[in-house]
Amino acid sequence: MTIIDPTDAVPAQRPGDHENTGPLLEVRDLHVEFQTREGVVKAVNGVNYTVNSGETLAVLGESGSGKSVTAQAIMGILDMPPARIPQGEIRFYGKDMLTMGAEERRKLRGARIAMIFQDALSSLNPVLSVGFQLGEMFRVHQGMSRKAAKAKSIELMDRVKIPAAAARVNDYPHQFSGGMRQRIMIAMALALEPDLIIADEPTTALDVTVQAQVMDLLAELQREYRMGLILITHDLGVVADVADKIAVMYAGRIVETAPVHELYKRPAHPYTRGLLDSIPRLDQKGQELYAIKGLPPNLLKVPAGCAFNPRCDKAQDICRTEFPPLVPVTEADGTELPGRASACHFWKETIHG
Amino acid sequence: MSEKTIERPTTDEAAIAKEIEAEEKAAARQASLLRDGWADLRKRPMFIVTSLIILVLLALAIAPSLFTARSPFSDGFCQLQNSMTGPSSGHLFGYDVQGCDIYTRTVYGTRNSIVVGVVTTTATTLIGGLVGMLAGLIGGWADALLSRITEVFAGLPLIIGGLLIMSIWGGGDVWSVSFIMAILGWPQVYRIMRGEVIANKYNDYVTAARALGAGSWRIAFRHILPNTLAPVIVITTMNLGVYISAEAALSYLGIGIQYPNISWGVMISDAQDRFLTSPHALMFPAGALSITVLAFIMLGDVVRDAFDPKMR
Numbered sequence: 001m002t003i004i005d006p007t008d009a010v011p012a013q014r015p016g017d018h019e020n021t022g023p024l025l026e027v028r029d030l031h032v033e034f035q036t037r038e039g040v041v042k043a044v045n046g047v048n049y050t051v052n053s054g055e056t057l058a059v060l061g062e063s064g065s066g067k068s069v070t071a072q073a074i075m076g077i078l079d080m081p082p083a084r085i086p087q088g089e090i091r092f093y094g095k096d097m098l099t100m101g102a103e104e105r106r107k108l109r110g111a112r113i114a115m116i117f118q119d120a121l122s123s124l125n126p127v128l129s130v131g132f133q134l135g136e137m138f139r140v141h142q143g144m145s146r147k148a149a150k151a152k153s154i155e156l157m158d159r160v161k162i163p164a165a166a167a168r169v170n171d172y173p174h175q176f177s178g179g180m181r182q183r184i185m186i187a188m189a190l191a192l193e194p195d196l197i198i199a200d201e202p203t204t205a206l207d208v209t210v211q212a213q214v215m216d217l218l219a220e221l222q223r224e225y226r227m228g229l230i231l232i233t234h235d236l237g238v239v240a241d242v243a244d245k246i247a248v249m250y251a252g253r254i255v256e257t258a259p260v261h262e263l264y265k266r267p268a269h270p271y272t273r274g275l276l277d278s279i280p281r282l283d284q285k286g287q288e289l290y291a292i293k294g295l296p297p298n299l300l301k302v303p304a305g306c307a308f309n310p311r312c313d314k315a316q317d318i319c320r321t322e323f324p325p326l327v328p329v330t331e332a333d334g335t336e337l338p339g340r341a342s343a344c345h346f347w348k349e350t351i352h353g
Numbered sequence: 354m355s356e357k358t359i360e361r362p363t364t365d366e367a368a369i370a371k372e373i374e375a376e377e378k379a380a381a382r383q384a385s386l387l388r389d390g391w392a393d394l395r396k397r398p399m400f401i402v403t404s405l406i407i408l409v410l411l412a413l414a415i416a417p418s419l420f421t422a423r424s425p426f427s428d429g430f431c432q433l434q435n436s437m438t439g440p441s442s443g444h445l446f447g448y449d450v451q452g453c454d455i456y457t458r459t460v461y462g463t464r465n466s467i468v469v470g471v472v473t474t475t476a477t478t479l480i481g482g483l484v485g486m487l488a489g490l491i492g493g494w495a496d497a498l499l500s501r502i503t504e505v506f507a508g509l510p511l512i513i514g515g516l517l518i519m520s521i522w523g524g525g526d527v528w529s530v531s532f533i534m535a536i537l538g539w540p541q542v543y544r545i546m547r548g549e550v551i552a553n554k555y556n557d558y559v560t561a562a563r564a565l566g567a568g569s570w571r572i573a574f575r576h577i578l579p580n581t582l583a584p585v586i587v588i589t590t591m592n593l594g595v596y597i598s599a600e601a602a603l604s605y606l607g608i609g610i611q612y613p614n615i616s617w618g619v620m621i622s623d624a625q626d627r628f629l630t631s632p633h634a635l636m637f638p639a640g641a642l643s644i645t646v647l648a649f650i651m652l653g654d655v656v657r658d659a660f661d662p663k664m665r
Contacts, residue, residue, distance in 0.1 A: 077564050126558070
């Protein structure tokens, strides 16, 4: 399934990577399910995406759409059990991480693939100074001495624009503001200059002005290091300036993929359209804000056919019976639209109608 | 790789070096919770008073010969003709039924009480802490198994357990008493430690540490352990007093420390028959015991007030 534009530059290879080829990260037909008392919750049902070096993929979706679970599966930090990955591949430079040994995977984490979490306060250890936690990256992965690691920590804090880094390196997480804490999380993820960073709603816990600063910082650092970035969010406003391409998830599946501006211009899935329509706009001042009606589906019993059908205003009989596969989206005259795909029976009507 | 190398010409190397030096001087500063607690603790008058009492007790335990010219182990220490003589100028606490100087015996008894308290508390904290941490970290069947084993020990009352073990192995010195109390006492620390580990191990910072490549050992000891320490420190301090009084209780019943080892519990037991005629023989060792236990329990109390975040 070619969903995402493969024409990007060949990834910059690190020394020692000669045996591994392929894009930076390739997720193929990933399934994740959770064993619960009520039954098996299918959180991710066949997700495919590719991220190349220097590219930003935004994964968009409501709570429970499986976007974070996918990220955790990539990081290998799912608690198994109850989680299970019945099928799928996660290829990092062509090498399947799901078949790797635990130790090999651990060495990748932090060094080659790092993650930024949503809530920086709870993601930083409250009883260790930020300098210690930052320095830990160097001590664990590179065996650096305490002194050298401390110096590196200060340098990193400087890089993420924390004022008076040298004076604050021994402070504890609770002594920092929310934005500063998120910068520290970013610094930790960046520490070893990983090839891929997964940012799981990095700005959700921040206020709007700080959100913009943090996103700008992230984008700037990403350009500088030429990292791949997976940006998980439910905020369409955040991704517009930063992302190269977008994958919209719903009920554990990707329902639409598109280059970022195409998606905003012409969504090819009613769900994406609904998301876009529910962004407050100045020219609609005084009108009632659109909202997608209903709730995300219960993953224990996903509706038959298209999972979105109970909430979709375009739903017809076929949507309730037949599952729509993710198909390439073309212009009305049949011209290919690279990187675009939609999982809707009526994508033609949605995009062109 | 080359485009990733980042030049940082603006960093002030000297400032960093200075900062590091200052930090080294401040030594390995402990967790903020502990540090805050310590700052709070130092200001409490109760802490100062109990600390002073405990310092005196420690001095008595370490060097009893500094506080009395006599030795309870020397020949002729006990003179039967002095039996039950009351306090006098040379013998402030008087004599017991064997004609031994109560002051000297009380002073020398401090060491056993303190040693039993410290050894038992250390042992229970280590055993309970380690096993509790294992159970909390591994969870699942290991947790279930360890918890059931713990309940076996926790279900045994101290007196009955003490009687049982003493009658099998004998004993009568500080080590055997400490051993028994440690065997029967560690479940308490186990429960606290296990609960704390479970409460902490699902925290986001543990996931974050894992996502950044920390291994299981590092997560257990560097990330989870420091977060569990405060309640363990509190219970440990309290337990010092609790185990000292438990030792006296066991010795009083004749299953703890036995002659020729000196124990306040044994002294109390020996003096109780003649309490109505010569109360001094009971009151001085009992007073020493009360002060010691009170000091440790009050210390535990102030430590709890200072460290328990819920009480701040």
